[in-house]
Amino acid sequence: MFGRGETMKQFDVLLVDDEERFLETTSRLLARKGYTVSVASGGAEALEILESCSVKIAILDVRMPGIDGIQVLKMIKREYPLVEVMMLTGHVTVDAAVEGLKSGAGDYLMKPVDIDELTLKIDEALEKQALIRQKISLVQPHQH
Amino acid sequence: MKRILGDHRQMIDSFLEERKGDLAFILETVSYEELQDPEVLRHLLNRLQKTSPAFVDLGIFDTRGVHINYQGPYDLTGKIYKNETWFKAVMENGVYISDVFMGFRKIPHFVIAMVKHSPTHTWVIRATIDTLFFNSLVETISMGHTGEAYILNTKGLLQTKPRSGGDLMDPEPADHQLPVFHQGMKLSIKANAAGDDSLVATTWLKNKLWMLVVKQDKADAFRTLNTASLLIVLTTIIGILIIVLVSFYFTARIVQRLEKMDLEKEKLRFQLIHASGLAELGEMATGFAHEINNPLQIIKSEQALIQMNVVELVEKEGIKPSDTLGELDDSLNQIGLQIDRCATITQSILKFGRRNEPASQSLDLKQFIPEIIAIVDKRANLQNIDIQFNTNSRLDLITADPAQLQQVFLNLFNNAIDAVVEKHRPNGGWIQISATNTHKNGVEMTISDNGIGISPENLKKVFTPFFTTKPVGKGTGLGLSVCYGIIKSMGGEMTVFSTNDSGTVFKINLPSDKGNVWERGNDETI
Numbered sequence: 001m002f003g004r005g006e007t008m009k010q011f012d013v014l015l016v017d018d019e020e021r022f023l024e025t026t027s028r029l030l031a032r033k034g035y036t037v038s039v040a041s042g043g044a045e046a047l048e049i050l051e052s053c054s055v056k057i058a059i060l061d062v063r064m065p066g067i068d069g070i071q072v073l074k075m076i077k078r079e080y081p082l083v084e085v086m087m088l089t090g091h092v093t094v095d096a097a098v099e100g101l102k103s104g105a106g107d108y109l110m111k112p113v114d115i116d117e118l119t120l121k122i123d124e125a126l127e128k129q130a131l132i133r134q135k136i137s138l139v140q141p142h143q144h
Numbered sequence: 145m146k147r148i149l150g151d152h153r154q155m156i157d158s159f160l161e162e163r164k165g166d167l168a169f170i171l172e173t174v175s176y177e178e179l180q181d182p183e184v185l186r187h188l189l190n191r192l193q194k195t196s197p198a199f200v201d202l203g204i205f206d207t208r209g210v211h212i213n214y215q216g217p218y219d220l221t222g223k224i225y226k227n228e229t230w231f232k233a234v235m236e237n238g239v240y241i242s243d244v245f246m247g248f249r250k251i252p253h254f255v256i257a258m259v260k261h262s263p264t265h266t267w268v269i270r271a272t273i274d275t276l277f278f279n280s281l282v283e284t285i286s287m288g289h290t291g292e293a294y295i296l297n298t299k300g301l302l303q304t305k306p307r308s309g310g311d312l313m314d315p316e317p318a319d320h321q322l323p324v325f326h327q328g329m330k331l332s333i334k335a336n337a338a339g340d341d342s343l344v345a346t347t348w349l350k351n352k353l354w355m356l357v358v359k360q361d362k363a364d365a366f367r368t369l370n371t372a373s374l375l376i377v378l379t380t381i382i383g384i385l386i387i388v389l390v391s392f393y394f395t396a397r398i399v400q401r402l403e404k405m406d407l408e409k410e411k412l413r414f415q416l417i418h419a420s421g422l423a424e425l426g427e428m429a430t431g432f433a434h435e436i437n438n439p440l441q442i443i444k445s446e447q448a449l450i451q452m453n454v455v456e457l458v459e460k461e462g463i464k465p466s467d468t469l470g471e472l473d474d475s476l477n478q479i480g481l482q483i484d485r486c487a488t489i490t491q492s493i494l495k496f497g498r499r500n501e502p503a504s505q506s507l508d509l510k511q512f513i514p515e516i517i518a519i520v521d522k523r524a525n526l527q528n529i530d531i532q533f534n535t536n537s538r539l540d541l542i543t544a545d546p547a548q549l550q551q552v553f554l555n556l557f558n559n560a561i562d563a564v565v566e567k568h569r570p571n572g573g574w575i576q577i578s579a580t581n582t583h584k585n586g587v588e589m590t591i592s593d594n595g596i597g598i599s600p601e602n603l604k605k606v607f608t609p610f611f612t613t614k615p616v617g618k619g620t621g622l623g624l625s626v627c628y629g630i631i632k633s634m635g636g637e638m639t640v641f642s643t644n645d646s647g648t649v650f651k652i653n654l655p656s657d658k659g660n661v662w663e664r665g666n667d668e669t670i
Contacts, residue, residue, distance in 0.1 A: 019438055019441070019442060021442050022438070022441055022442050022445060025442065025445040025446055025449050026445045028449060029445060029448055029449050029452065032449075032452055032456075063434075110491070111437040111438065111440065111441045111487075112437060112440040112441040112443070112444040112483060112487050113441065113444070114444070114448075115444075115445065115448040
């Protein structure tokens with residue numbers, strides 16, 4: 001009687017970065033701001049979470065050991081096209097930005113990112129996603 | 145000299161032989177009886193004189209030495225020569241050529257005499273030879289200024305007149321030694337009357353009675369040789385001089401060129417070090433900046449969390465505002481500001497070190513530069529700075545990434561404004577920008593200002609990353625090094641000239657866009 005998504009844990013934001021302390025502090029900050037946050041310290045872990053949980057927004061560090069941000073982005077877009085992805089990087093290379101955006105990243109953030117700026121972008125993305133989900137539900141009303 | 149001597153000996157010998165031959169011919173063809181006839185003798189003399197004008201007279205003698213017939217200018221018929229030396233000698237030898245002697249006539253002459261024996265009679269024919277004529281034969285030998293020739297007899301008496309003086313029949317003036325017979329030719333060096341060395345060549349004539357002497361002052365003889373040697377020495381000296389001068393000239397030029405090349409090499413080396421240094425530094429800085437960004441991100445997050453917690457404490461725990469709380473707030477804000485400052489620096493470094501390919505396109509600087517001037521114009525106007533742009537209508541297009549080039553110009557314009565403001569507040573400052581075609585298919589842009597300038601020691605470091613003269617926190621020291629890197633990556637050149645306290649000129653050379661190159665030489669300024 002329940003859709004698959006409703007049985008799963010729901011998160012507004014999935015933070016993916018290889019810096020543990022960044023994950024810890026940023027998730028605490030976002031939680032204080034009222035978002036539900038999950039964290040992953042690498043690409044593989046992130047994909048595991050996406051498998052078992054419902055995630056609205058994924059924030060990916062571009063440079064990570066193992067599967068890097070761009071690869072994770074491509075996988076997410078292939079497997080979970082509805083998930084909004086934001087790239088986070090210390091690099092401002094135009095190439096990476098262009099590739100990220102081409103691969104379906106919704107936005108780009110540069111380290112060190114301001115918490116207010118981050119919440120602003122998250123809100124924008126959530127809004128955008130809500131709109132898309134709404135449109136989808138209109139087209140496919142019986143899915144619920 | 146030997147050749148002359150040889151030639152003349154032959155000439156004199158043959159002359160004497162011929163005269164002897166003449167007489168022998170007469171003796172063979174004309175009988176004794178016929179020779180008694182003065183008419184026949186006169187006829188014979190005429191004939192002889194025709195073949196050789198040297199014959200003066202002709203005489204016939206009998207065995208007693210009586211001059212039985214004579215033809216010639218003197219009246220000698222009947223004179224008796226029995227006791228004369230020549231007569232005795234001719235009777236003894238058959239042929240005789242005398243030395244020059246005075247004889248009855250009291251004038252120098254010499255005679256040739258011959259005996260003829262027939263079954264019935266024995267008689268002698270004698271011819272007198274004109275010494276003057278004979279003289280001329282020898283005297284014609286002349287070489288240089290001092291060359292002369294003469295004949296000596298066995299007693300060392302002169303048989304012809306030497307050119308240098310001395311009379312016939314006198315001993316040779318310079319040399320009183322008796323001539324000694326020798327075979328062939330003999331060369332020797334003797335001191336002459338004046339004390340100078342003379343070159344003397346001698347040879348005996350066939351009759352072994354006369355010696356032909358050819359004589360010339362050594363200096364004279366060797367004059368041509370000396371002149372030639374002198375010429376050779378002179379030519380050699382001049383040649384050496386020319387070679388030395390030319391080699392000096394070329395050496396100087398080569399040295400000059402080498403020095404120039406050295407200078408250029410040094411310049412090139414400096415640029416290379418500068419460029420490679422910059423590249424290395426850029427790479428290092430990029431890595432550094434990237435690594436710094438991660439901890440910076442954490443610090444920033446921590447700062448935000450602390451701030452949030454402080455706000456919560458105040459709101460929920462009811463902590464009253466106090467100096468301590470104020471200080472805490474101020475400190476947290478300051479940490480935030482400093483993190484942002486660090487972030488600015490790392491972003492600049494990452495920009496500086498970025499390795500992506502620029503998005504090049506054809507650019508018309510005539511339009512592009514005014515667009516950038518427009519960006520800084522407001523700021524310049526506020527400071528009463530006059531910005532001028534000069535170019536010409538036929539300016540080449542260039543190939544460049546507009547965003548990068550804009551960054552370069554903005555950086556330079558802002559620097560220029562800062563420099564001018566520092567020196568000319570509140571007015572009097574100017575910035576002049578020009579763009580012209582270079583001769584080598586390129587465009588040169590200059591950005592000149594009348595600002596404070598750059599000191600020589602700072603001028604060397606303007607393109608070095610992190611070098612800045614601005615106060616702490618005002619500049620990262622990366623602007624110009626980024627500009628330099630951008631221009632270099634476009635295949636251009638960027639140079640700076642500055643006079644401390646009177647202004648700075650930045651020159652940027654960029655290659656022209658292929659296919660958009662104007663012909664050089666008739667640019668008109670607009």
